[in-house]
Every structure is written in C-alpha cells, then in structure tokens.
Amino acid sequence: MKELQREVAIVTDEPGWHGRQLKKSLKKHDIKSQYVSLTDCIIVINRGVKEIIIPGFNTSPLGIFVRGVPGGTLEQVIFRLNILHALYDSGIPVYNTPKAIERTVDKSLTSLLLSRAGIPTPTTWICETPEHAKIILDKETLNGEKIVSKPLFGSQGVGIHLLDNKSGLIHDEKFAGIYYLQRFIERQNNEYTDIRVLVLDGVAKAAMLRRGKEWLTNRSQGASCEPLILDKSIADLAESACKILNIDYAGVDIIQDKKGHFYIIEVNSIPAWHGLQSVVNFDIASCLIDSFVGQIDRIN
Numbered sequence: 001m002k003e004l005q006r007e008v009a010i011v012t013d014e015p016g017w018h019g020r021q022l023k024k025s026l027k028k029h030d031i032k033s034q035y036v037s038l039t040d041c042i043i044v045i046n047r048g049v050k051e052i053i054i055p056g057f058n059t060s061p062l063g064i065f066v067r068g069v070p071g072g073t074l075e076q077v078i079f080r081l082n083i084l085h086a087l088y089d090s091g092i093p094v095y096n097t098p099k100a101i102e103r104t105v106d107k108s109l110t111s112l113l114l115s116r117a118g119i120p121t122p123t124t125w126i127c128e129t130p131e132h133a134k135i136i137l138d139k140e141t142l143n144g145e146k147i148v149s150k151p152l153f154g155s156q157g158v159g160i161h162l163l164d165n166k167s168g169l170i171h172d173e174k175f176a177g178i179y180y181l182q183r184f185i186e187r188q189n190n191e192y193t194d195i196r197v198l199v200l201d202g203v204a205k206a207a208m209l210r211r212g213k214e215w216l217t218n219r220s221q222g223a224s225c226e227p228l229i230l231d232k233s234i235a236d237l238a239e240s241a242c243k244i245l246n247i248d249y250a251g252v253d254i255i256q257d258k259k260g261h262f263y264i265i266e267v268n269s270i271p272a273w274h275g276l277q278s279v280v281n282f283d284i285a286s287c288l289i290d291s292f293v294g295q296i297d298r299i300n
C-alpha cells in the first residue's frame with residue numbers, strides 16, 4: 001500500500017515569496033504543503049465530528065505554519081484565532097502558537113508583559129477616551145517633546161503617527177477606538193535606524209540594522225537593510241523578550257536611544273524575513289522549517 005504523504009498547512013492569504021520559501025524548505029523534508037486561508041475554514045459543533053474543516057484537507061494536517069492572520073472585525077479576528085486554538089488543542093503543532101500570536105498581535109499586551117518582566121520598553125499609555133488621550137498628549141509634549149501613536153493591531157508602520165503639541169491627536173482609518181501612545185525615542189545622531197533580531201527556539205540567530213529616510217524604519221516604508229553583528233547585550237535582550245512571551249520564533253524590533261540604551265519596541269510573531277535574508281548567509285526559511293518539523297516529529 002502506498003504510504004500517505006506527510007502534509008502541512010501554511011496559513012496565509014498572500015503566499016508570495018515567503019510562502020514559496022516555506023514550501024521549498026518543507027519539500028526538502030519530503031513534506032507536502034497547501035496554502036490555506038483562515039477565512040475559508042469552518043468550525044463544526046457536533047459531538048464526534050471533526051471540529052475544524054480545512055479546505056483541501058481530508059485528514060488533519062501534521063502541522064500548521066501561520067504566515068498570516070488577516071485583520072477584520074473583532075468577531076472575524078476572534079473566529080480566526082479560535083480556529084488556530086481548536087487545531088492546537090487537538091494536538092496539532094501550530095507555529096507560532098495561537099497564544100503567542102495573541103500576546104504579540106496586541107501591542108498593549110506585549111508592552112504590559114515586557115514591562116512587568118523588567119524588560120526595557122518605552123513608556124506607553126493605552127486608553128480609550130479622546131479626553132484621556134488628550135490629557136496624556138498635552139502633558140507629555142508640553143516642552144516640545146513628541147509621542148508616537150500606533151494602531152493596537154497594526155504592522156509594517158501603517159497608521160503610526162508622530163504627535164506633538166501642535167498636531168493634536170490624529171485619527172486615520174487605522175484608528176480602531178483605542179489609543180496606544182508611546183514616548184518617542186530619539187536616536188543617536190538623529191539617525192533613523194533600528195534593529196531587527198530573529199530569535200528562533202530561544203536563540204538570537206541573526207540581526208540587521210534598518211535605516212529609514214524618515215523616522216519609521218519598517219522595510220515596507222522604504223528603509224534599507226544592513227548586516228549587523230549580533231552583540232551579546234542585544235541578543236540577550238531579544239531572547240529575554242521571547243522567553244517572556246513564550247514564543248517559538250519572532251522578529252524583535254529594538255531601538256537605541258541617544259544615551260545608548262536599548263528598548264524593545266515590538267515582538268512580531270508573524271515576521272517577514274525577506275529583508276533579513278538579503279543580509280545573512282544562511283537560509284532563514286530552512287531554519288524555521290527545521291524547527292517546525294522538529295515539533296511535528298516530536299509528537300508523531
């Protein structure tokens with residue numbers, strides 16, 4: 001009898017270069033993969049029946065690699081995360097775990113957990129009413145200082161604004177009713193740089209310097225990527241953040257202030273690695289897949 005081919009799901013709505021990289025690396029392990037959108041999955045509540053229907057899969061996938069959870073209404077996001085939770089609870093490795101994705105997709109929860117653990121992260125205020133936000137803005141920008149306003153579930157620098165005592169609060173289409181206001185970190189020599197570190201299985205594997213033309217240093221906002229030798233203090237900081245968030249792998253954003261202190265500004269549980277790949281000499285997708293397949297093999 002023909003042996004069943006091992007198969008996993010890559011959860012994404014836009015496979016692109018990252019999806020192809022993952023597929024290629026899975027193939028080296030002789031593992032087939034299919035792209036799956038969470039929007040096409042169905043939860044079935046009927047005792048004795050398989051809970052989650054994943055299109056294209058007659059039997060459960062061996063593992064789920066999460067490359068994208070699309071945004072949407074609160075109900076849609078919760079539904080999509082519930083699917084990942086149900087799959088994880090049924091014993092299927094979900095990479096990153098739904099809990100780790102929840103802890104990091106919500107910037108306020110990440111900030112709370114990091115700060116509580118004593119990990120340096122910029123001073124941040126999260127509130128709901130414009131009155132409270134205005135009081136914080138006025139107080140913090142009294143002497144010409146700036147603060148950063150970010151969408152709670154944002155990414156790639158979209159919807160982030162620099163506020164000062166002249167700008168007032170800014171509400172764009174990304175604003176979803178919660179203010180996440182953060183002290184602006186002025187960088188050395190007024191350079192627009194920050195550091196992205198890839199942490200995998202608890203170990204900082206590689207880093208790059210991102211250099212922007214403006215203060216936002218996301219690659220998708222036009223920043224360039226430069227190789228960076230990982231210094232121990234940066235590696236330790238990124239690793240400790242991932243330990244606190246209990247995350248299998250992450251792209252950790254770190255910023256250095258004028259005095260040379262480092263702060264974690266974000267931990268990405270579904271990081272892009274195209275930019276980092278261009279400045280390192282090992283195959284990032286292969287390393288991620290080796291770790292993911294390791295999890296699959298441990299339970300099968």
Ligand SMILES: Nc1ncnc2c1ncn2[C@@H]1O[C@H](COP(=O)(O)OP(=O)(O)O)[C@@H](O)[C@H]1O
Nearest residue numbers: 122154155156157158183184185215216217266
């Ligand atoms: N507190 C801050 N001070 C200065 N620059 C910041 C601050 N927070 C974010 N930035 C800049 O904005 C970019 C995007 O912020 P980040 O929190 O990583 O959100 P996103 O999820 O959109 O990437 C950072 O890479 C950095 O360049």
Ligand SMILES: [Mg+2]
Nearest residue numbers: 156157253266
């Ligand atoms: Mg970021």
